[in-house]
Amino acid sequence: MANRRWFTRFANAASRFAGSPLSFVLALLVVLAWIVTGPLFGFSDTWQLVINTGTTIVTFLMVFLIQNSQNRDARALQIKLDELIRATRGAHNSLLDLEELEERELQTFQDRYEALARRARECDIADDDNDVGTPEVAAPTDPAQPR
Template sequence: MYRGSPFTRFAKWTSHAAGHPAAFAVAVLIVGAWALTGPIFGFSDTWQLVINTGTTIVTFLMVFLIQNTQNRDSTALQLKLDELIRALEGAHNAMLDLEELEDKELEQIRQRYEELARRARSEMRHGHKDTDVEQVEVGDATSEGDVRRP
């Protein structure tokens, strides 16, 4: 089912299993059993330490496994989006690696697209279409008035 290193297979399997409703049900049962044993152990410090230690260990390990799976999924999604941009005629190939830009550069591009959206909504209110393709310069070649009609 899964390809890759043993850790990759384990991380995918664990992430999938942890997200299953049965995993939640098992966790509820464990907590319920722990709570029911409270009177038996006199709600002692050791009794409390058992659940605290168990949940801390599970949480600590799950953070790394889920992060590994999320990183892989995020990378795969980014590559799929990059392929769509690359294959779509008229799309800006300069957008392919936006995730590698500095925050300041991303903010500048985001502001340009927000301006495009504002103008499109304004034009729609006046009965115009919003399906025109406007050229948006990105990267070092930007200047004032860099949004222009083809």
């Protein structure tokens, strides 16, 4: 547990730094220094290898930091959305935790909501009363599907 906290703090700090203007300026300076040193080293293979190796290592490590940050952000957003669904009167609690469902189950929910949107658009556009409110969503036809 302590290792996770350490990594989370490190990943948060690294993500904030990597996305800062200072980080961009430092990266730009490294690239400019590499370009300026090219003629000094005769554009040698070693000169090219240094920048290629450095950028590959930084990119490789940044992928994991970015993925960690994205996972945390997505999880927090899902929890917030779940809380809004839970706290909204008339909302379908079956929509909680949809991100954990299989593709087939997600498609069933999507089909239900697309049909609801289609019905709303088919109504006379001048009659706003038919396009507001919380109409019931039709239950899936397959009893094995989530409700």
